[in-house]
Amino acid sequence: MAEKLSREYAQQLDQQDELKRYRDEFYIQPGTIYFDGNSLGLLSKRAEESLLSMLDSWKKFGIDGWLKGDNPWFYFSEKLGEKSASLIGADPKEVIVTGSTTVNLHQILSTFYKPEGKRTKILADELNFPTDIYAIKSQLRIHGLDPEEHLIQVKSRDGQTLDENDIIDAMTDDVAMVVLAGVLYRSGQILDMEGLTKAARERGILIAFDLCHSIGSIPHSLSDWDVDFAFWCTYKHLNGGPGAVAGMYVNKRHFGTSPGLAGWFSSDKNKQFDMEHELTAAPDAGAMQMGTPHLLSAAPLLGSLEIFEEAGIERVREKSLKMTDYMMTLIDDELSEFDFTVANPRDDEKRGGHIFLEHPEAARICKALKENNVIPDFRTPNGIRLAPVALYNTFEEVWQVVRILKKIMTDEEYKKFENKRDVVA
Numbered sequence: 330m331a332e333k334l335s336r337e338y339a340q341q342l343d344q345q346d347e348l349k350r351y352r353d354e355f356y357i358q359p360g361t362i363y364f365d366g367n368s369l370g371l372l373s374k375r376a377e378e379s380l381l382s383m384l385d386s387w388k389k390f391g392i393d394g395w396l397k398g399d400n401p402w403f404y405f406s407e408k409l410g411e412k413s414a415s416l417i418g419a420d421p422k423e424v425i426v427t428g429s430t431t432v433n434l435h436q437i438l439s440t441f442y443k444p445e446g447k448r449t450k451i452l453a454d455e456l457n458f459p460t461d462i463y464a465i466k467s468q469l470r471i472h473g474l475d476p477e478e479h480l481i482q483v484k485s486r487d488g489q490t491l492d493e494n495d496i497i498d499a500m501t502d503d504v505a506m507v508v509l510a511g512v513l514y515r516s517g518q519i520l521d522m523e524g525l526t527k528a529a530r531e532r533g534i535l536i537a538f539d540l541c542h543s544i545g546s547i548p549h550s551l552s553d554w555d556v557d558f559a560f561w562c563t564y565k566h567l568n569g570g571p572g573a574v575a576g577m578y579v580n581k582r583h584f585g586t587s588p589g590l591a592g593w594f595s596s597d598k599n600k601q602f603d604m605e606h607e608l609t610a611a612p613d614a615g616a617m618q619m620g621t622p623h624l625l626s627a628a629p630l631l632g633s634l635e636i637f638e639e640a641g642i643e644r645v646r647e648k649s650l651k652m653t654d655y656m657m658t659l660i661d662d663e664l665s666e667f668d669f670t671v672a673n674p675r676d677d678e679k680r681g682g683h684i685f686l687e688h689p690e691a692a693r694i695c696k697a698l699k700e701n702n703v704i705p706d707f708r709t710p711n712g713i714r715l716a717p718v719a720l721y722n723t724f725e726e727v728w729q730v731v732r733i734l735k736k737i738m739t740d741e742e743y744k745k746f747e748n749k750r751d752v753v754a
């Protein structure tokens with residue numbers, strides 16, 4: 330092998346890469362290094378084809394598309410749910426593709442959060458993505474409860490990560506439900522979903538995980554871990570496209586609970602067109618649906634999930650770990666003089682799919698990266714997220730990004746820009 334810090338070494342890693350053929354399946358802008366697949370994944374040719382095929386079925390069949398063609402629309406959400414199940418380690422019937430992340434959390438809370446007696450509180454943390462916290466607070470208010478008192482947000486000791494022991498200590502007998510992320514959106518820390526679930530179960534508390542940053546990035550075993558609920562978006566690591574339809578998992582133990590937010594697509598499929606005013610809900614996770622599925626925003630997922638079926642989430646994870654490990658080695662070696670802090674966990678068991686660098690000039694360093702055709706994202710106040718994605722990025726790109734960062738710092742290129750975020754960062 331070539332010397333570890335050389336470009337040749339990166340090229341050798343690419344030659345040995347078992348997943349390298351998938352890069353050609355994606356639309357990559359020539360001359361651009363896209364390291365933002367943890368915010369919005371790139372379009373693949375297969376996702377484009379499945380979207381075009383959905384349009385074609387509309388063209389050909391009109392209303393009959395509900396039951397005709399290769400992918401009858403009436404069963405499409407269930408089909409996508411089945412195809413997502415292996416990514417989270419669930420039974421196919423426990424998964425449905427529907428709604429958005431935020432809507433699905435609302436549905437989970439509306440259905441399963443039942444404050445009773447002393448058990449009224451929802452336990453979350455102070456590092457989760459804001460939408461989850463907004464949804465929880467609004468649900469508490471719907472129940473006439475004051476979020477100040479009934480939402481507990483576990484504190485981070487270092488501002489970046491959570492200590493599972495602190496979360497477990499907060500699982501007191503006044504907590505009804507826990508809502509946490511599987512992987513934190515800033516530091517990329519993987520929470521011990523298995524251990525947290527076990528602790529919650531032992532205490533009679535329900536637990537839900539937001540898998541936005543973990544699905545398609547790391548493997549899960551939700552059924553084995555006995556997690557109650559999960560919800561996720563499909564536009565990041567799953568490459569479903571901007572605003573793609575989201576997903577939800579409901580442990581089969583909870584099948585038969587009436588949906589809190591019901592609609593006619595919550596129905597048992599064979600009953601739906603009886604048009605009765607008494608809902609007979611689907612016997613599985615399908616009951617969590619509300620109205621007509623957003624088929625055009627779901628269609629790309631079919632092609633995208635096929636890529637995951639073929640590539641295998643274990644292999645995706647293995648390459649992702651190699652890439653982020655390699656990136657940290659290069660950062661330690663090349664950028665040590667520039668005041669960067671690697672703020673993601675370094676251990677393999679705790680590190681998700683992206684690198685999180687902190688720097689006081691982060692906003693304008695991101696602008697300089699973009700000027701150099703590298704796409705990162707900035708998270709206020711001082712975070713740079715860099716995601717080398719296993720299905721379409723290369724080790725050579727990792728090498729290039731660190732080199733470009735070094736040039737931006739050495740030549741003070743970032744000083745051309747204002748240290749302020751854009752409207753969409």
Ligand SMILES: Cc1ncc(COP(=O)(O)O)c(C=O)c1O
Nearest residue numbers: 429430431458460514539541562
């Ligand atoms: C952890 C997490 N939850 C939720 C969301 C967003 O929710 P929605 O897909 O409903 O916009 C994001 C990103 O946008 C996220 O990172």
Ligand SMILES: Nc1ccccc1C(=O)C[C@H](N)C(=O)O
Nearest residue numbers: 367368369458514515541753754
């Ligand atoms: N949905 C979006 C719409 C516009 C811009 C970004 C997003 C994101 O998904 C951000 C992401 N959740 C994050 O981890 O910061």
